[in-house]
Amino acid sequence: AQTVTQSQPEMSVQEAETVTLSCTYDTSENNYYLFWYKQPPSRQMILVIRQEAYKQQNATENRFSVNFQKAAKSFSLKISDSQLGDTAMYFCASSPQGGSEKLVFGKGTKLTVNP
């Protein structure tokens, strides 16, 4: 069974600063995917970044990057130059390579970016 744990229910950061959101996971799968989704107050679920477990290189998308530590089963999200529009719930999620129907989410971290 897969589990995803986000240990920070809430975080805040000043505009233009950097913040890191933590995520750990557990899976018995050899091949799997990891994701960070963003849910702003509008409620829409938006994919932020995606990492394939067999790739050692950390994924990056503009101001968003991950620190993927496979042995430690850790998948943290770093947001650089935080913007007010980054205020949202952030969900870490994992799915086995052979079954995205088994996408499992963490409980989320509420991030507030302060002006």
Next chain:
Amino acid sequence: DTAVSQTPKYLVTQMGNDKSIKCEQNLGHDTMYWYKQDSKKFLKIMFSYNNKELIINETVPNRFSPKSPDKAHLNLHINSLELGDSAVYFCASSHQTGSEAFFGQGTRLTVV
């Protein structure tokens, strides 16, 4: 040109009623899902369909019945609504197993 669209966005109804939420995706994806997000924001999968076939049913009460007339549509019908059914319901789809899921905008269901 919305990728995954679900209707309605908001639904307020009385206990005991039957209601449906519709979902359509124009991405050509093979797999569609229904997720429930509770008041604490926890997201949990309810159902998953692949090419109109049910592949996951996560111990959801029988009052919930998904229907997939074709692979672009996955509707959710709920009978005898209860107060505890109040939540946000998300439809999603993905192209192939393991790829990211694309979500609809959610339907906030309130049972009074």
